[in-house]
Amino acid sequence: xxxxKVAFYWCASCGGCEEAVVDLxxxxxxxxxxxxxxxxxxxxxxxxxxxxxxxxxxLAAAFINGAIRTSEQRxxxxxxxxxxxxxxxxxxxxxxGGIPGLANLSSxxxxxxxxxQGSPSTQGGDGVRPQEETExxxxxxRLPHFxxxxxxxDQVIEVDYYLPxxxxxxxxxxxxxxxxxxxxxxxxxxxxxxDVALCAECPRAETKPQDLTVERxxxxxxxxxxxxxxxxxxxxxxxxxxxxxxxGAVCIAANMPCTGCMGPTSRVIDHGAKALSAIASLMQAxxxxxxxxxxxxxxxxxxxxxxxSLPASLLxxxxxxxxxxxxxxxxxxxxxxxxxxx
Amino acid sequence: MSEQPFEPxxxxxxxxxxxxxxxxxxxxxxxxxxxNVRVIRLMCSGRVDPQFxxxxxxxxxxxxLIGGCHPGDCHYQEGNVNALRRFELLRPMLRDLGVEDERVxxxxxxxxxxxxxxxxxxxxxxxxxxxxxxxxxxxKRxxxKRxxSPRVTSTWTVPVERADELVGQxxx
Numbered sequence: 001x002x003x004x005k006v007a008f009y010w011c012a013s014c015g016g017c018e019e020a021v022v023d024l025x026x027x028x029x030x031x032x033x034x035x036x037x038x039x040x041x042x043x044x045x046x047x048x049x050x051x052x053x054x055x056x057x058x059l060a061a062a063f064i065n066g067a068i069r070t071s072e073q074r075x076x077x078x079x080x081x082x083x084x085x086x087x088x089x090x091x092x093x094x095x096x097g098g099i100p101g102l103a104n105l106s107s108x109x110x111x112x113x114x115x116x117q118g119s120p121s122t123q124g125g126d127g128v129r130p131q132e133e134t135e136x137x138x139x140x141x142r143l144p145h146f147x148x149x150x151x152x153x154d155q156v157i158e159v160d161y162y163l164p165x166x167x168x169x170x171x172x173x174x175x176x177x178x179x180x181x182x183x184x185x186x187x188x189x190x191x192x193x194x195d196v197a198l199c200a201e202c203p204r205a206e207t208k209p210q211d212l213t214v215e216r217x218x219x220x221x222x223x224x225x226x227x228x229x230x231x232x233x234x235x236x237x238x239x240x241x242x243x244x245x246x247x248g249a250v251c252i253a254a255n256m257p258c259t260g261c262m263g264p265t266s267r268v269i270d271h272g273a274k275a276l277s278a279i280a281s282l283m284q285a286x287x288x289x290x291x292x293x294x295x296x297x298x299x300x301x302x303x304x305x306x307x308x309s310l311p312a313s314l315l316x317x318x319x320x321x322x323x324x325x326x327x328x329x330x331x332x333x334x335x336x337x338x339x340x341x342x
Numbered sequence: 343m344s345e346q347p348f349e350p351x352x353x354x355x356x357x358x359x360x361x362x363x364x365x366x367x368x369x370x371x372x373x374x375x376x377x378n379v380r381v382i383r384l385m386c387s388g389r390v391d392p393q394f395x396x397x398x399x400x401x402x403x404x405x406x407l408i409g410g411c412h413p414g415d416c417h418y419q420e421g422n423v424n425a426l427r428r429f430e431l432l433r434p435m436l437r438d439l440g441v442e443d444e445r446v447x448x449x450x451x452x453x454x455x456x457x458x459x460x461x462x463x464x465x466x467x468x469x470x471x472x473x474x475x476x477x478x479x480x481x482k483r484x485x486x487k488r489x490x491s492p493r494v495t496s497t498w499t500v501p502v503e504r505a506d507e508l509v510g511q512x513x514x
Contacts, residue, residue, distance in 0.1 A: 105438070154485035189485070272435075273392035280431040286413070286423050291430045301435035314396035316480040319440035 004060035004181060007039035007051065007080060008090075011073040012100040012150065013066030017091040018042040020167035027174045034181045035060070039080075048076065051083055059084040061180050063163075067093045067100045067311060068151045072144035081157040086185070088176065088192075092166040092261045094153040095191075096271065097311030099166070101150045104310050104317035105302060108148050150311045162191040166261035166308060169247050193246035195265050198258055201245045204230045213284040217297040220256060231257045232282065237304055242268070242275035261308050270314045272306035279305075350470040352379045353398040354407040354463070357387045359417040360452050361409030367456035375460040376467035379407065386410070387448075388421025392432045395446065400480065405445045405470040407462065412450040422450070444469040445476065 010018060022043075024031060038059070039046045062084035064077055081087055092098040103111060116122065116129045134141045153159050163176055176192045179185050186192075199205055208230040218235045225231060231238040231252065238257035240249075244265050251258055264271035279298075285291045298304055306313055356362040362383045368375065384390065387410025395406045408429065410422040429448045436446060447466055451458045 149479065149481070151481050155481040155483055157484055159485045268393075270393045270396055273396050273432075276431055276435060277392050277428055280428040281424050283427045285427075286420070288426060288430070291427050295427075295431040295434065298431065300438075301431060302438045305435065314393070314400040314480075315439055315441075315478060318438075320477050320479065321440065 003034065003036040005036045005038045005054075005058060006177075006180075007059055007062045007084065008037065008042070009039065009062065009064045009076055009080060010042060011064065011066030011077065011094070011153075012069045013091070013093045013098070015042065016167045017065035017093075020091075020165075020170060020173060023167075024170050024174055027170065031174070031177050035177065048079070051079055054083045056082050057085050061086040061088055063088045063090040064153055065090040065094050065167075067097045068153060068156045069100065069103070069147050069149075070144040071147070074147075074156055077153065077157050086160040086180065087153075087157065088161045088163055089153040089159045090163050091168050092164060092263060092308040094159075095162045095164055095312070096263050096309035097150055097152050098308050101152075101309070101311040102303065102307070104150050106318070107320070108146060112146070149317055152312050155311070160188050161185065162263075164191055164193050164244055164262045165247055169250075171248075172246055191244070191263070191266065193244055193262065196245050197265060198240035198243045198245045198247070198249060198252075198262065202230075202240055202249050202252055204228065204252060207233065209233055212282055214282045214294070215284050216294055219299070225255050227255050231255075237279055237298060239275045239279075239305075242271065242278040259307050260305070263309065271309040272302070272313055275305045276301065348471065348475055350378050350404040350467055350475075351402055352405040352407055352463075352466060352470060353403040354379050354381045354409060355384050355387065355390045355394065356381050356409040356451075357389075357411060357417075357422070358383055358385045360411035360415065361387075361449070361459070363453035364409075364451045364455050364459045367453065368459045369456075371456050373456055373460045375463045378467045378470075379463045386416065386418050386421035387425035388416070388418065388423075390425055390428070392428055395432065395436075399441065399445075399476060399478065404473070404476045405447070405466055407466055408446075408448045409451050409459075409462075410448070412452055415452060441476065442473055444473060 008018070008021065022028065037044060038054070039051050059080070062080040064080060064087060066073070068074060068077065089095045093100055097104070112129060116125065117127050130143050132143050132145055161176070163172060165172065172193055199208065207228065212230070212233060214232065214235050216235055217237055220236060223234065223236070225234050225236060232240070236257040238252075239260040240252070240258040242264065243258050243260045244262040247262050260271065260275060264274060268274045280295070283291055283294045285294055302310070310317065356365055362381070365381055387408055390408050398406050408425060410425050411417065413422060416422040426448065429446070433443060433446055437443060444466075447462070449458070449462050451462065
C-alpha cells in the first residue's frame with residue numbers, strides 16, 4: 001500500500017509553524033511512517049516543479065501556514081489547492097491572518113516607503129525600490145508582486161480544515177495528521193480543536209471570581225502577577241474568555257495572559273469584537289469619564305484584540321480615508337497609519 | 343460613477359423601552375427628521391454586541407447610532423452601562439481602524455424625548471454626510487463560512503481534566 005502524500009508550505013509567516021512540526025519530537029516518526037512528505041521548502045529539497053508533476057488531487061493533504069500577501073504565495077497555494085484532496089490552514093496566520101495581518105493597519109505604500117526609504121537604518125539607495133522585473137546582463141530577474149492587503153488563506157483558495165494556534169500545539173497536529181491518515185476527519189470547514197473557551201481548561205479557573213470586575217487594567221510588565229490567581233482578576237487583559245481552548249493554557253502556565261492565538265469558537269464571527277466585548281463588560285466603573293479612563297488603559301485596542309485576526313475580521317483592514325478629504329489626493333491612511341499609532 | 347449626491351446610511355440600534363418608544367413618539371408627533379436612519383429595535387442597548395456595529399459597517403452603513411435609556415432608568419438595571427463600557431472601548435479601537443468618531447454614537451434618549459431622536463438623527467446624518475462614505479475594502483471569502491456547526495466536536499477535545507464535564511453541560 002502506498003502512503004498518502006502530504007505537502008507543507010509557508011506563506012507570510014515566521015517559521016514557527018514549521019518549528020511546531022519538528023516539535024512533534026518522536027511522534028514525527030509515526031507521522032513520517034504514515035505519510036510521504038513530497039514538498040516542504042523549509043526542510044526538504046523538492047521544487048515547485050515536483051508539485052506540478054503530480055496529478056490533480058494526488059496529494060492527500062496540503063498543510064499551508066502563513067497569511068497571503070504576494071503573487072508567489074498566491075500561485076503556490078493555488079497550485080497546492082489543485083493537487084491536494086484536503087487543504088489545511090495551519091496556524092493562526094493561515095486561518096485568521098495572524099501577526100503579519102496587522103500590516104493591514106498600514107497601506108502598502110506606507111510600508112514600502114518606510115522599509116526602503118523612511119526607516120532610520122536606511123541610508124542611501126536614492127529611494128530605489130525593488131522592481132518586479134529587472135534587466136541585467138544575465139537576463140531578466142523577477143520578484144513577486146506585493147499585494148495591497150494581507151489576506152487569510154480562505155480568502156484566496158478554498159480551505160477544508162483549520163488548525164489554530166501560534167503555532168498549533170503538537171498534540172493537535174498529531175491528531176490531525178493521524179485522523180487524515182485514518183480517514184476520520186470531521187465535517188469540512190471544521191476547526192480541528194476543542195470548541196470551548198480557554199477558561200474551561202484554565203488551571204486557574206477555580207480562582208476566577210463569580211462576579212469578576214476590573215478596577216484598572218495593567219500591562220504585563222507593570223505588575224508581578226500572582227502565579228495561582230486568575231489573571232483577569234489581577235487586571236491583566238487575558239483573552240481566555242473569548243478564545244478557543246486546546247493549547248493546554250501554556251501561556252497561563254508561564255504566568256502570561258492569553259493573547260488569543262487559538263482564535264474564536266465557532267459561534268463567533270469577529271474574534272476581536274467579541275474579545276473586546278468580553279473585556280469591556282468587566283470594567284467596574286459606572287460613570288462615563290471613569291469608564292473612558294479605564295478603557296484608555298488598554299493602549300493599543302486593535303493590537304490587543306485583533307492581534308491574530310485582523311484580516312479575518314469584519315472590517316478586514318484599516319479604512320482608507322475619503323479621497324475627497326485628503327489634501328495630497330492619496331488615501332490618508334497611506335501617510336498617517338504608520339505614524340499615528342506610536 | 344454616477345453623480346448622485348451622497349446620502350449617508352445610518353443604522354440605529356434602539357432599545358425597546360426608551361429610545362424606540364421615543365422614536366415612536368417622534369413619529370406620532372409628526373416630527374420630521376432625516377430619512378437616512380434605519381432603526382433596528384433591540385430589547386436593550388446592552389444587547390448591542392460590538393459585532394453588530396462592525397457587521398453594519400461591513401454591510402454598507404456609513405454610521406451607527408446606539409440609543410438606550412438614561413443611566414439609572416434601564417429596564418434591566420444596568421444593560422445601558424454595559425453598552426457604555428463596550429462603546430468606550432469600541433470607539434478608540436474603531437478610530438485606530440480608520441473609522442472616525444462621528445460615525446459611531448451612543449445616546450441616552452428616554453421615552454419622552456421624541457425631540458431628541460429628531461435632533462440626534464439630524465445631527466448625525468449631517469456629520470456623516472460631511473465625512474463622506476465609509477470606504478471599506480473587504481475581500482471576498484473564497485471558502486464559504488459554515489453556517490451551522492456542532493457546538494462541540496468531541497473527537498477534537500484534547501484530554502483536559504474538566505473538559506468532558508464542561509462539554510456535557512454545553513450539550514445540554
